[in-house]
Amino acid sequence: MDDVDRAKERELEHRRLSVESELASHVETEAPLIINGERCCVDCREQIPMERLAARPNSVRCIECKEIREQKQKGYR
Ligand SMILES: [Zn+2]
Incomplete structure:
Protein backbone atom coordinates (compact mmCIF):
# COMPACT_ATOMS: atom_id res chain seq x y z
CA MET A 1 0.00 0.00 0.00
CA ALA A 31 2.74 33.88 -31.25
CA PRO A 32 5.09 33.39 -34.19
CA LEU A 33 4.75 35.58 -37.24
CA ILE A 34 4.33 33.52 -40.38
CA ILE A 35 4.66 35.13 -43.81
CA ASN A 36 4.27 32.93 -46.88
CA GLY A 37 4.66 29.87 -44.69
CA GLU A 38 8.02 31.02 -43.30
CA ARG A 39 8.60 31.88 -39.67
CA CYS A 40 9.52 35.55 -39.52
CA CYS A 41 10.78 37.90 -36.87
CA VAL A 42 7.88 39.68 -35.16
CA ASP A 43 9.92 42.88 -34.93
CA CYS A 44 11.67 43.34 -38.28
CA ARG A 45 9.71 40.74 -40.33
CA GLU A 46 12.90 39.15 -41.64
CA GLN A 47 12.83 35.40 -42.01
CA ILE A 48 14.25 33.62 -38.96
CA PRO A 49 17.27 31.50 -39.95
CA MET A 50 16.68 27.74 -39.97
CA GLU A 51 19.64 27.16 -37.65
CA ARG A 52 18.10 29.45 -35.09
CA LEU A 53 14.73 27.71 -35.29
CA ALA A 54 16.44 24.35 -34.99
CA ALA A 55 18.18 25.46 -31.81
CA ARG A 56 15.25 27.46 -30.46
CA PRO A 57 11.96 26.26 -31.99
CA ASN A 58 9.98 28.85 -30.01
CA SER A 59 11.93 31.79 -31.38
CA VAL A 60 9.74 34.55 -32.74
CA ARG A 61 12.59 37.00 -33.36
CA CYS A 62 15.83 37.00 -35.29
CA ILE A 63 19.02 37.14 -33.27
CA GLU A 64 19.46 40.88 -33.78
CA CYS A 65 15.98 41.75 -32.53
CA LYS A 66 16.26 39.31 -29.66
CA GLU A 67 19.45 41.00 -28.51
CA ILE A 68 17.93 44.46 -28.84
CA ARG A 69 14.92 43.31 -26.84
CA GLU A 70 17.06 41.75 -24.14
CA GLN A 71 19.09 44.92 -23.83
CA LYS A 72 15.91 46.98 -23.51
CA GLN A 73 14.56 44.63 -20.86
CA LYS A 74 17.79 44.93 -18.89
CA GLY A 75 17.58 48.70 -19.17
CA TYR A 76 14.14 48.76 -17.58
CA ARG A 77 15.41 47.13 -14.41
ZN1 LIG B 1 14.33 40.86 -36.38
Missing part, protein backbone atom coordinates in the same frame (compact mmCIF):
# COMPACT_ATOMS: atom_id res chain seq x y z
CA ASP A 2 2.82 2.35 0.85
CA ASP A 3 4.30 1.90 -2.58
CA VAL A 4 0.99 2.80 -4.20
CA ASP A 5 0.70 5.94 -2.10
CA ARG A 6 4.22 6.96 -2.93
CA ALA A 7 3.63 6.37 -6.62
CA LYS A 8 0.52 8.53 -6.47
CA GLU A 9 2.38 11.26 -4.66
CA ARG A 10 5.14 11.18 -7.24
CA GLU A 11 2.60 11.34 -10.02
CA LEU A 12 0.91 14.36 -8.47
CA GLU A 13 4.25 16.06 -7.96
CA HIS A 14 5.20 15.36 -11.55
CA ARG A 15 1.91 16.79 -12.78
CA ARG A 16 2.33 19.90 -10.64
CA LEU A 17 5.82 20.48 -12.00
CA SER A 18 4.76 20.04 -15.60
CA VAL A 19 1.92 22.53 -15.12
CA GLU A 20 4.35 25.02 -13.64
CA SER A 21 6.82 24.67 -16.49
CA GLU A 22 3.96 25.01 -18.95
CA LEU A 23 2.94 28.28 -17.34
CA ALA A 24 6.53 29.50 -17.29
CA SER A 25 7.06 28.72 -20.96
CA HIS A 26 3.73 30.32 -21.79
CA VAL A 27 5.03 33.64 -20.48
CA GLU A 28 8.08 33.38 -22.73
CA THR A 29 6.24 32.17 -25.79
CA GLU A 30 4.78 34.69 -28.20
Whole structure:
Protein backbone atom coordinates (compact mmCIF):
# COMPACT_ATOMS: atom_id res chain seq x y z
CA MET A 1 0.00 0.00 0.00
CA ASP A 2 2.82 2.35 0.85
CA ASP A 3 4.30 1.90 -2.58
CA VAL A 4 0.99 2.80 -4.20
CA ASP A 5 0.70 5.94 -2.10
CA ARG A 6 4.22 6.96 -2.93
CA ALA A 7 3.63 6.37 -6.62
CA LYS A 8 0.52 8.53 -6.47
CA GLU A 9 2.38 11.26 -4.66
CA ARG A 10 5.14 11.18 -7.24
CA GLU A 11 2.60 11.34 -10.02
CA LEU A 12 0.91 14.36 -8.47
CA GLU A 13 4.25 16.06 -7.96
CA HIS A 14 5.20 15.36 -11.55
CA ARG A 15 1.91 16.79 -12.78
CA ARG A 16 2.33 19.90 -10.64
CA LEU A 17 5.82 20.48 -12.00
CA SER A 18 4.76 20.04 -15.60
CA VAL A 19 1.92 22.53 -15.12
CA GLU A 20 4.35 25.02 -13.64
CA SER A 21 6.82 24.67 -16.49
CA GLU A 22 3.96 25.01 -18.95
CA LEU A 23 2.94 28.28 -17.34
CA ALA A 24 6.53 29.50 -17.29
CA SER A 25 7.06 28.72 -20.96
CA HIS A 26 3.73 30.32 -21.79
CA VAL A 27 5.03 33.64 -20.48
CA GLU A 28 8.08 33.38 -22.73
CA THR A 29 6.24 32.17 -25.79
CA GLU A 30 4.78 34.69 -28.20
CA ALA A 31 2.74 33.88 -31.25
CA PRO A 32 5.09 33.39 -34.19
CA LEU A 33 4.75 35.58 -37.24
CA ILE A 34 4.33 33.52 -40.38
CA ILE A 35 4.66 35.13 -43.81
CA ASN A 36 4.27 32.93 -46.88
CA GLY A 37 4.66 29.87 -44.69
CA GLU A 38 8.02 31.02 -43.30
CA ARG A 39 8.60 31.88 -39.67
CA CYS A 40 9.52 35.55 -39.52
CA CYS A 41 10.78 37.90 -36.87
CA VAL A 42 7.88 39.68 -35.16
CA ASP A 43 9.92 42.88 -34.93
CA CYS A 44 11.67 43.34 -38.28
CA ARG A 45 9.71 40.74 -40.33
CA GLU A 46 12.90 39.15 -41.64
CA GLN A 47 12.83 35.40 -42.01
CA ILE A 48 14.25 33.62 -38.96
CA PRO A 49 17.27 31.50 -39.95
CA MET A 50 16.68 27.74 -39.97
CA GLU A 51 19.64 27.16 -37.65
CA ARG A 52 18.10 29.45 -35.09
CA LEU A 53 14.73 27.71 -35.29
CA ALA A 54 16.44 24.35 -34.99
CA ALA A 55 18.18 25.46 -31.81
CA ARG A 56 15.25 27.46 -30.46
CA PRO A 57 11.96 26.26 -31.99
CA ASN A 58 9.98 28.85 -30.01
CA SER A 59 11.93 31.79 -31.38
CA VAL A 60 9.74 34.55 -32.74
CA ARG A 61 12.59 37.00 -33.36
CA CYS A 62 15.83 37.00 -35.29
CA ILE A 63 19.02 37.14 -33.27
CA GLU A 64 19.46 40.88 -33.78
CA CYS A 65 15.98 41.75 -32.53
CA LYS A 66 16.26 39.31 -29.66
CA GLU A 67 19.45 41.00 -28.51
CA ILE A 68 17.93 44.46 -28.84
CA ARG A 69 14.92 43.31 -26.84
CA GLU A 70 17.06 41.75 -24.14
CA GLN A 71 19.09 44.92 -23.83
CA LYS A 72 15.91 46.98 -23.51
CA GLN A 73 14.56 44.63 -20.86
CA LYS A 74 17.79 44.93 -18.89
CA GLY A 75 17.58 48.70 -19.17
CA TYR A 76 14.14 48.76 -17.58
CA ARG A 77 15.41 47.13 -14.41
ZN1 LIG B 1 14.33 40.86 -36.38
